[in-house]
Amino acid sequence: xxxxxxxxxxxxxxxxxxxxxxxxxxxxxxxxxxxxxxxxxxxxxxxxxxxxxxxxxxxxxxxxxxxxxxxxxxxxxxxxxxxxxxxxxxxxxxxxxxxxxxxxxxxxxxxxxxxxxxxxxxxxxxxxxxxxxxxxxxxxxxxxxxxxxxxxxxxxxxxxxxxxxxxxxxxxxxxxxxxxxxxxxxxx
Amino acid sequence: xxxxxxxxxxxxxxxxxxxxxxxxxxxxxxxxxxxxxxxxxxxxxxxxxxxxxxxxxxxxxxxxxxxxxxxxxxxxxxxxxxxxxxxxxxxxxxxxxxxxxxxxxxxxxxxxxxxxxxxxxxxxxxxxxxxxxxxxxxxxxxxxxxxxxxxxxxxxxxxxxxxxxxxxxxxxxxxxxxxxxxxxxxxxxxxxxxxxxxxxxxxxxxxxxxxxxxxxxxxxxxxxxxxxxxxxxxxxxxxxxxxxxxxxxxxxxxxxxx
Numbered sequence: 001x002x003x004x005x006x007x008x009x010x011x012x013x014x015x016x017x018x019x020x021x022x023x024x025x026x027x028x029x030x031x032x033x034x035x036x037x038x039x040x041x042x043x044x045x046x047x048x049x050x051x052x053x054x055x056x057x058x059x060x061x062x063x064x065x066x067x068x069x070x071x072x073x074x075x076x077x078x079x080x081x082x083x084x085x086x087x088x089x090x091x092x093x094x095x096x097x098x099x100x101x102x103x104x105x106x107x108x109x110x111x112x113x114x115x116x117x118x119x120x121x122x123x124x125x126x127x128x129x130x131x132x133x134x135x136x137x138x139x140x141x142x143x144x145x146x147x148x149x150x151x152x153x154x155x156x157x158x159x160x161x162x163x164x165x166x167x168x169x170x171x172x173x174x175x176x177x178x179x180x181x182x183x184x185x186x187x188x
Numbered sequence: 189x190x191x192x193x194x195x196x197x198x199x200x201x202x203x204x205x206x207x208x209x210x211x212x213x214x215x216x217x218x219x220x221x222x223x224x225x226x227x228x229x230x231x232x233x234x235x236x237x238x239x240x241x242x243x244x245x246x247x248x249x250x251x252x253x254x255x256x257x258x259x260x261x262x263x264x265x266x267x268x269x270x271x272x273x274x275x276x277x278x279x280x281x282x283x284x285x286x287x288x289x290x291x292x293x294x295x296x297x298x299x300x301x302x303x304x305x306x307x308x309x310x311x312x313x314x315x316x317x318x319x320x321x322x323x324x325x326x327x328x329x330x331x332x333x334x335x336x337x338x339x340x341x342x343x344x345x346x347x348x349x350x351x352x353x354x355x356x357x358x359x360x361x362x363x364x365x366x367x368x369x370x371x372x373x374x375x376x377x378x379x380x381x382x383x384x385x386x387x388x389x390x391x392x393x394x395x396x397x398x399x400x401x402x403x404x405x406x407x408x409x410x411x412x413x414x415x416x417x418x419x420x421x422x423x424x425x426x427x428x429x430x431x432x433x434x435x436x437x438x439x440x441x442x443x444x445x446x
Contacts, residue, residue, distance in 0.1 A: 034318045084316035092316040101309035107204055109309070110302030117301065129298055131291070132205030132250045143374060172305070173312040181304060184297050
């Protein structure tokens with residue numbers, strides 16, 4: 001999480017026991033989750049007001065940092081996750097599946113960029129922008145779960161529409177599509 | 189200011205497509221996208237295609253389409269079309285280069301975004317997440333105290349609805365070996381590389397599908413991605429990862445700029 005430390009450093013020293021329990025409960029839920037858990041879902045599971053979730057996440061993050069843990073709570077892909085911090089990448093890299101996004105080809109990344117900014121979009125529309133066939137790039141992106149089909153466009157031939165996935169947001173460390181860097185150029 | 193062949197050779201494989209090539213030619217000379225010296229750029233573009241041809245490489249059709257577009261623009265700039273009323277039509281339609289400039293500018297934005305994405309992906313790959321897709325929830329069986337008669341009762345409304353609905357129109361599926369190779373890899377990746385033939389592709393598939401799936405499996409074994417075992421009794425074929433399991437799928441389109 002990119003929250004700066006000035007906020008977390010000023011937490012009250014004595015937190016209520018229930019707060020600590022909720023923090024631990026949050027940790028437990030995130031520990032067993034293999035995908036981002038939306039704040040609303042967390043609020044339901046912990047039986048707290050949705051507004052408290054970001055506070056609990058911040059407190060848990062603070063506690064993890066204080067205890068010199070490798071984990072951090074992050075808001076990514078439309079929800080919260082527990083993940084290892086970047087400085088531990090070299091230790092865990094050999095234990096995990098190769099991260100596909102780190103090895104995507106130029107055409108695949110360019111195609112992914114077009115889809116990310118213009119979704120939902122058809123293959124024809126992507127090809128009109130890139131000026132080349134994008135079939136293999138699209139297949140690669142689907143294989144890596146970075147994009148998925150999003151219904152069909154109501155136009156001639158009803159072509160398939162594509163959109164990015166939660167996995168895309170997680171892989172690119174984005175909370176939501178609004179976190180995408182602004183597209184360059186005057187018409188952006 | 190022609191690009192030398194040696195310079196072209198180095199970059200031959202690096203273009204993403206005709207727009208990318210044009211953009212590089214324009215950038216190399218610090219030309220404004222909205223004021224392209226079309227004759228000069230067309231010559232350079234064609235020189236590039238000739239160089240590619242001389243190296244016996246296949247030129248992707250997109251590059252040829254762009255060559256035609258450039259020549260068309262060049263011609264229109266030399267000889268503006270004369271309309272019925274005698275005035276040049278292109279004056280009304282605007283600069284013939286306009287559409288190309290617009291496409292180049294748009295492409296440039298996404299091309300830059302693509303490069304930015306590489307940095308984002310690299311930064312994002314430094315975080316470690318819980319892996320493994322959650323296992324499918326266990327199938328729900330009848331709860332104690334319920335029985336098949338209750339189940340049949342529950343199904344009744346659905347059955348009557350089925351009878352009312354018009355027969356669905358089905359389009360025949362035409363599986364290709366390539367598509368089957370991809371679906372084998374996809375399905376097996378989900379299963380950690382192991383599986384049984386019929387368990388993966390399902391029972392009761394059409395014969396055409398079975399043949400394509402089987403040929404695709406043989407191809408994957410040939411490529412070393414998978415190994416297969418079958419007992420002499422003719423049981424289901426057991427599939428396991430081969431030495432090349434982790435090798436990325438090669439795409440067969442060997443054309444320039446892909």
